[in-house]
Amino acid sequence: MTSPTCFSLSSTDDFVAHLVLNRPEVLNTMHPTFWRELDEILTQLHRDGTARALVISSTGKHFSAGMALETFTSAIAMDDQSPEGRAGVFDLLSDMQTTFTKIESLRIPVICAIQGGCIGGAVDMVTAACIRYATADAFFCIQEINIGMVADVGTLQRLPKLIPFAVVKELAYTGRRLPASKALAYGLVNEVFDTPEAMLAAALQCAKEIASKPPVAIWGTKQAVTYARDHSVEDSLRQMGWLQGAIWSNQHVREAIAAMKEKRAGQFTPLAALQSFKELDAG
Incomplete structure (x- = not known):
């Protein structure tokens, strides 16, 4: 760019x-x-x-x-x-x-x-x-x-x-x-x-x-809130189940709780970098 x-x-x-x-x-x-x-x-x-x-x-x-x-x-x-x-x-x-x-x-x-x-x-x-x-x-x-x-x-x-x-x-x-x-x-x-x-x-x-929060949990929250705005409660709850199943991390939950108890910043995995399929090396 x-x-x-x-x-x-x-x-x-x-x-x-x-x-x-x-x-x-x-x-x-x-x-x-x-x-x-x-x-x-x-x-x-x-x-x-x-x-x-x-x-x-x-x-x-x-x-x-x-x-x-x-x-x-x-x-x-x-x-x-x-x-x-x-x-x-x-x-x-x-x-x-x-x-x-x-x-x-x-x-x-x-x-x-x-x-x-x-x-x-x-x-x-x-x-x-x-x-x-x-x-x-x-x-x-x-x-x-x-x-x-x-x-x-x-x-x-x-x-x-x-x-x-x-x-x-x-x-x-x-x-x-x-x-x-x-x-x-x-x-x-x-x-x-x-x-x-x-x-x-x-x-x-x-x-x-x-x-300061787990990035994937923030991403999931944004997804869920935006989806719920445009869909019924029933559909949104169903989407929430699939979403939570996709992003759930015991490690993130344990780290967030530990950081809160210890009054320190949490250490969380960053979001993965994305790559366009069109940019993948054919070889």
């Missing part, structure tokens, strides 16, 4: 990866390079298995102002002049949706630390995360309706699972801003902080706590 231009990526000794949107001069807007780099970074984090939690934060006035408007008239202009062109919109959107879905399907939990505006595509992005912290001045806006389109990269599918349905409709139909205080009351964010510094410190501390 080449060095990213829209992000900076670092890691700590506590197995926490920290991804920062670093183009504040353009309000961290999302253009094709943003999507490509984010996709590459998430793919690498998923495959490596080294990080045990991921914090996504940003720089400048806003977390992100969403899709760069110029892309609608240049790089990703959609052909609405023929059935064939309109049919191609499906594949274009599917590709973009897949990138944000990687946040949800990542083998490690993802925490978003949100300051200022979280607008348009940024709402699509953060709703795919596990945990959201915000500053007191943060707000969320389904901006797409204000520029004549339907939000199409995950907001309308994930937000109703996070906050009341009527609130989603109001925000989606009007394009109004949802301030951090109301986002907290509705359950969209876990906690609100006075400053970006306090918020980021809390996000990193939460990630550190998560990273």
Whole structure:
């Protein structure tokens, strides 16, 4: 992977990866390079298995102002002049949706630390995360309706699972801003902080706590919770049985209990690195 231009990526000794949107001069807007780099970074984090939690934060006035408007008239202009062109919109959107879905399907939990505006595509992005912290001045806006389109990269599918349905409709139909205080009351964010510094410190501390647990148990928990969100209790219990049978480790349980009693950090096996079947040596 080449060095990213829209992000900076670092890691700590506590197995926490920290991804920062670093183009504040353009309000961290999302253009094709943003999507490509984010996709590459998430793919690498998923495959490596080294990080045990991921914090996504940003720089400048806003977390992100969403899709760069110029892309609608240049790089990703959609052909609405023929059935064939309109049919191609499906594949274009599917590709973009897949990138944000990687946040949800990542083998490690993802925490978003949100300051200022979280607008348009940024709402699509953060709703795919596990945990959201915000500053007191943060707000969320389904901006797409204000520029004549339907939000199409995950907001309308994930937000109703996070906050009341009527609130989603109001925000989606009007394009109004949802301030951090109301986002907290509705359950969209876990906690609100006075400053970006306090918020980021809390996000990193939460990630550190998560990273101190057995990675495979955290991965299994994320799998189970996400599955339960979209399936019946009966189906989810059945899935839980198969999942627990696949990842159960007496060694991890013994080590976790011992570490707790001895008031020390647990020593756990990292997630295995993944390799694409296509990359295996045929010889």
